[in-house]
Amino acid sequence: MSFPQFQHNLPYLTSATRLQTLDICLPRPLTESSPERTFWVIYIHGGAWRDPAITSTSFQPTLNLILNSAPETLPRIAGFASLNYRLSPYPSHPTDPSRPDDAARNARHPDHLEDVTAALRWLSREYNVGSVGRGPAYEYLLVGHSCGATLAFQALRELAARRGDYSPRSGYGDLAPPAAVVGLCGIYDIPLLVETHSHPAYREFVEAAFGKEEREWAKASPVGGVGTLRDGDGEGGRCVVVLGHSVQDELVDRNQRDAMVETLRGRGLRGRGG
Numbered sequence: 137m138s139f140p141q142f143q144h145n146l147p148y149l150t151s152a153t154r155l156q157t158l159d160i161c162l163p164r165p166l167t168e169s170s171p172e173r174t175f176w177v178i179y180i181h182g183g184a185w186r187d188p189a190i191t192s193t194s195f196q197p198t199l200n201l202i203l204n205s206a207p208e209t210l211p212r213i214a215g216f217a218s219l220n221y222r223l224s225p226y227p228s229h230p231t232d233p234s235r236p237d238d239a240a241r242n243a244r245h246p247d248h249l250e251d252v253t254a255a256l257r258w259l260s261r262e263y264n265v266g267s268v269g270r271g272p273a274y275e276y277l278l279v280g281h282s283c284g285a286t287l288a289f290q291a292l293r294e295l296a297a298r299r300g301d302y303s304p305r306s307g308y309g310d311l312a313p314p315a316a317v318v319g320l321c322g323i324y325d326i327p328l329l330v331e332t333h334s335h336p337a338y339r340e341f342v343e344a345a346f347g348k349e350e351r352e353w354a355k356a357s358p359v360g361g362v363g364t365l366r367d368g369d370g371e372g373g374r375c376v377v378v379l380g381h382s383v384q385d386e387l388v389d390r391n392q393r394d395a396m397v398e399t400l401r402g403r404g405l406r407g408r409g410g
């Protein structure tokens with residue numbers, strides 16, 4: 137077996153649709169990556185919860201960059217995973233419209249999030265990523281772009297809320313929250329997103345993912361219904377949050393990042409940066 141080793145489209149559920157799958161890259165044999173010194177990077181793609189052209193493979197350019205030109209960071213990384221998750225309907229897509237009978241493309245919140253947490257549980261079972269009570273486990277970093285960042289913070293909220301309350305049925309308590317969450321051009325305040333952008337596509341994809349009820353948009357938003365997100369919610373009682381925003385991003389306004397910074401500060405997270 138040669139390294140780096142790539143595996144694509146691994147199903148993370150027993151009767152998985154084609155989008156309940158993930159890709160893995162191991163830079164070196166796992167026996168050479170100790171959980172004390174290395175961690176996993178887990179990527180959640182964007183695409184407005186619905187775009188069939190944006191998948192786990194959108195991580196590939198970043199992955200290549202890290203594999204080829206990050207000599208100081210790569211030794212700290214045990215593995216990379218990039219997740220697919222079921223998408224919301226997109227019947228108006230010009231070349232690849234969704235059909236009503238396609239289970240992979242008729243998701244509605246919280247389906248996307250449930251897929252993400254199912255993928256994390258699979259990684260914890262198969263690779264000891266964030267597993268609790270089964271010996272040394274790898275810490276992990278959740279990275280999300282655009283709606284993937286929404287999902288990363290929703291997952292943090294979910295895992296932090298259920299920490300310590302393991303039941304075989306809910307199955308969450310044996311999975312540690314991430315050590316860090318990195319949001320890139322993320323959507324954190326869904327009502328604000330629709331308010332800021334008058335193009336009808338915004339309301340369209342938000343309604344496809346969350347329904348027409350605006351109260352539901354607010355509840356699902358990382359800034360709104362965060363509820364339990366406080367300093368110390370992450371792995372080992374801490375969680376590092378990094379929010380990145382490109383001024384060249386024309387789809388998600390920077391006010392999303394500003395709203396999230398305000399929420400985190402309001403919850404007592406100590407901040408750095410501008």
Ligand SMILES: N[C@@H](CC(=O)c1ccccc1NC=O)C(=O)O
Nearest residue numbers: 182183184185187282283387388
């Ligand atoms: N290509 C997507 C649009 C999209 O991804 C998007 C549009 C506006 C704001 C954020 C977006 N993506 C976030 O995940 C679509 O066709 O619906």
